[in-house]
Amino acid sequence: MVEVKVRKSVFLRQVARTLDLRQTDVLTARFEELLTRSDLHEAMSAVSIRAVRVDRKVMTTLQAFLRPRGYLLSFTSSQAAHVAPVPPLADAGVFDLLPGNRSRLVLLRKDLVASRFT
Numbered sequence: 001m002v003e004v005k006v007r008k009s010v011f012l013r014q015v016a017r018t019l020d021l022r023q024t025d026v027l028t029a030r031f032e033e034l035l036t037r038s039d040l041h042e043a044m045s046a047v048s049i050r051a052v053r054v055d056r057k058v059m060t061t062l063q064a065f066l067r068p069r070g071y072l073l074s075f076t077s078s079q080a081a082h083v084a085p086v087p088p089l090a091d092a093g094v095f096d097l098l099p100g101n102r103s104r105l106v107l108l109r110k111d112l113v114a115s116r117f118t
Contacts, residue, residue, distance in 0.1 A: 001026045001027070002026075004028070004030050009028040031049075031061065031062065041064055041065065042065070042067050042068070043067070046070060046072075047065055047071075047072050047073070048072075049073070049075070050075040050076075053080070054074050055083055059072070067110070068088075068112045071107060072107070072109075073107055074106040077104070078103065078104050088112075089109070089111070093106075
């Protein structure tokens, strides 16, 4: 998990310990700062994001952390404009979460990138 605010990071670490989530890490940073960590590139099956306006730059950054066939889950309001995905991301669905709540889940999938040697 990535959280920029120290207080929230401490809370998330405590929740992970309490629930005995052994393969859980909480990093206190902005997700953009993690691009320099090559160990995180294409390391995640899923990335979820909330309370962040998803634009083309954010999509490009986040897809770097996803494995091929991985999913980006964006929790947003139903009023937020849907931005066309940046390849290798592709639309995988938009789902209304709670009736009358005006929240939705935008699901994007990272497509396989053809090898330049094939």
